[in-house]
Amino acid sequence: MPQGMIVKALSGYYYVLPEGAELQDVNTITCRGRGVFKNRKITPLVGDRVMFEETENGEGTVTEILPRSSELIRPPIANVNVVVLVFSVTEPVLNLQLLDKFLVHIENTGIEVVLCFTKSDLLSEHTHPAAPKEMTVAELERITKLYEGIGYTVLKTSSRQRVGVESILQHLEGAVSVFAGQSGVGKSSLLNEMISGRNLETNAISQRLGRGKHTTRHVELLPLNNGGLVADTPGFSQLDFMEVEAEGLSSCFKEFAEVAEGCRFRGCLHLHEPDCKVRDAVAEGTIAASRYDHYLLFLGEIKDRKRRY
Ligand SMILES: Nc1nc2c(ncn2[C@@H]2O[C@H](COP(=O)(O)OP(=O)(O)O)[C@@H](O)[C@H]2O)c(=O)[nH]1
Ligand SMILES: [Mg+2]
Ligand SMILES: [Zn+2]
Structure with a gap:
């Protein structure tokens, strides 16, 4: 057969x-x-x-x-090898809390993740007092180092200037991949640079609605220029932690895992337990404060969810 x-x-x-x-x-x-x-x-x-x-x-x-090697529920797709997590450096503003949330969700599936920062053409050299939210080259460098330090592959692209596209293609050679990220970050624009003979609909963020329209409706695998396959989907838009338990959250923060082995208690939640090596690492700066803050925040969300049921 x-x-x-x-x-x-x-x-x-x-x-x-x-x-x-x-x-x-x-x-x-x-x-x-x-x-x-x-x-x-x-x-x-x-x-x-x-x-x-x-x-x-x-x-x-x-x-x-x-048999499946992996299974995502939203979007519904099996056997994905790589998730490309797409965030724009600005427009919409880079939100590290959301980024860490996506990372937890993906780490929980066990699928490899590549971080991609798009719209690098919109980076500014210096902070302008009039526009403090603009992302500077130096700030993006700091963020890149943070995530590379944890062990993630971080790529920078600009579809407008056709920068970084080859590098992403190399990472996806022969793989089944899916692009995840908020609406408007430039997923479809990037995919258009990577797929020949296909023009995916892209759209500006609607000023009136204040959000991007969803132009992608069904799940479909498309051929990349190098033999890889990519799913164009609306992406993971609504993330929740239905599948992540409080005890498992820590292991979805990759850099916590090794340090946590030294905690006095197995199953330490790194809150107020004595001899917590994760909190020590945060105090020493080897674990970034932003990551620990987000960990606490998500832990709170998981506990709230428990209370609601
Ligand atoms: N400046 C700049 N704008 C971009 C870039 N890539 C996409 N955009 C714009 O961002 C908006 C959203 O892009 P789209 O690809 O539809 O995002 P998606 O919702 O993630 O698929 C569109 O107006 C694009 O023209 C880029 O590299 N640089
Ligand atoms: Mg799109
Ligand atoms: Zn601990």
Whole structure:
């Protein structure tokens, strides 16, 4: 039985790319899921490696879903290797609290993450008293060092000036990736630089509504110029910590994990426990205060959530 990968899901149809075929619409086979999937509440996902059967009318049936290496719920996609977390240096303003929240969410899935700061053409050399929110070259450098120090890959791009695109492509070679980030940070603009023959709709932040319109509706894998596959999706817009428990939060802050092994108590939440090495590291400055603050904030959110149920 032939094997393939679901590259698009729309209105109950799964578009399967047979193994070895190049990703083009003409090469995909339009399939339905096997009847028993519904009974067993199995939902085939974009990114799933599947077995399928061709039917007489040129369409097909997905008969089996092969084991997944990863599974995201929002966006619904399987077997993602890399999440590219996209934040603009400004417009919208770089929000490190939100960035750390996304990081926790991704660390919890166990998928590799690459940080990408877009719109580098909007960086300013110096702080202007009239516009204190502008991101300066020096401030972005400080932030880059912080996250590189934790062990993340940090890339800077400008779609407008076509800077950094090759570097991202290199990181995504042969991988299935997904771009995550707020609306308006420049995901689609960046993807357009990386995908030939396809023009994804981009949009300015609507002044009237004060937010970007959602122009991307369904999940679909698109071919990168280098053989990688990328999902263009609305991204993770609404993040919550439904899946992260208080005890697990600390391990989603990568730089806490090793230090926390030295804490006196197993399961130390790094709050007021005696001999907490994480708090020591914050006091010494080896763990950034911003990261610890965000940890406390998220821990509070998780506890509030518990109280509500
Ligand atoms: N200055 C600048 N603006 C950009 C850049 N990339 C995207 N934009 C603008 O940012 C807005 C949102 O871009 P879009 O790609 O639709 O963002 P998405 O919502 O994340 O997909 C658009 O007005 C783009 O023209 C860039 O590199 N530099
Ligand atoms: Mg977009
Ligand atoms: Zn501790």
